[in-house]
Amino acid sequence: MFNEIILPVAALGSLGLILGLGLAVASKLLAVKVDPKIEQVRELLPGANCGACGYPGCDGFAKATCEGVAQVGACTVLSEEDLGEIAELLGVEAKMGERRVARVLCRGDEENCASKFEYYGVSDCRAAAMLAGGPSSCRFSCVGMMTCAKVCPFDAIYLNEVGIAEVNEAKCTGCGRCVVACPKDAIEVMDEKNITYINCRNTDKGKAVTSVCKAGCFGCTLCEKRCPQDAITMVDNLPVYDYDKCTHCGVCAVVCPKGSIALKTPITQTAVISEDPCTGCGVCKKVCPTKAIKGEPGELHVVNPDKCSACNICVEKCPEDAIELCDK
């Protein structure tokens, strides 16, 4: 009993104990001084390890900020309070980076974009996309199996009522994990303030698009022609915005025959022409980029509020100052 059980246990136990004590002493003697700020900053960071800052996890980012390599504002998840605290801790100026959010660029729901086949496989976009490009007839379309939502560390993506992934922009931090996960490349991370954008990824031409999707951009270039700021250029049959020029006036969204252009804030105003000063000169009709104004020469002109994007151009151009913007 003693020889078989207690002795080996005691011998190995005490050996372990001695080694452990030795290590404990060594760890005191060989302790490495770590900048205590790193630990403090790490505590204030969100700890989601999302990678949006470009560093490997929050630990890496904390180290980089303490060494002055990274800007605190690069963390897109950080609340303003925490940002201020970290900035104070490090003695740097708090500068919030431009808030970026992911957006799913597709409107190809079941109604707009028919299915090629019924898919009965693993419920994962990546698996479904491998099978003849996925069940949706458009090869750029959102598959709707929520692989993006599964990888989202912030629970910001949900399936909307028409079966397409949608991002809750309040929760989204723009980390871009969904962009990587999406097999269709249907998600893009963009500045939140850019509220006008093309809601379609289909680079095909005209008929190829219209035959698969009712809501897809078929490259008619109307937005490019009508944009009062000249902010749109067509690349690969899709409009590309120059956000330095874009004023988010909403003209492109109104003129788009497919409604493919998203305007995040709805147009609440419309131009109204007053009867009294209007001479029927037709200037407003001529300048209106959305062709919302109708009227015969010499008679009162009328604005169609459904087509008016409240861009204010007619208001500025009217020689009689007869037009003003009113709430709809």
Next chain:
Amino acid sequence: MEGFTGIMLILLSSILVNNFVLSRFLGVCPFLGVSKRVETALGMGFAVTFVMALASVISYLVHYYILVPLNIEYMQTIAFILVIAALVQLVEMALQKLVPSLYKALGVYLPLITTNCAVLGVAIINITKEFTLIQTLFNGVGAAIGLTLAIVLFAGIRERLELSNVPEAMKGFPIALISAGLMAMAFLGFQGLI
């Protein structure tokens, strides 16, 4: 096999003839893992050398002064692993303090020495071959030098492989494994040395 000649023979044997990686096939994990650059390979080699020399001596002492008197030689493996694990911790702490750059370069492979069969292997071979303490020390150092030699040579080869035109399917580990096999065959040539 006594005295100086014996020790030289042990060294020669453990470095070249019975090279730990290339003829005993122990310690293949760091051999493949840390052989991307010669510098890190050399660093890993030094870490292993230090651990192996210490582990050999201490495991020898543990065996002959604890296990044998208590008649519990059958606990050899556990006791040795315990000693090696503690040693690796010590080396890790020392490196972090003294050579932080090396500590960073070795990364995850340093803790991996804990479970490295090469270190345990040398400790057990020392006992089964019934070496004396001095012989044990030299066998440990020799084995580590052998491992370092193999890793550094291999890292040199892999650095060149990076630049060479390797077929797509063979890039990375496949070609590395084939080169390792060729190296092992080359080391077979030392077999007739002793």
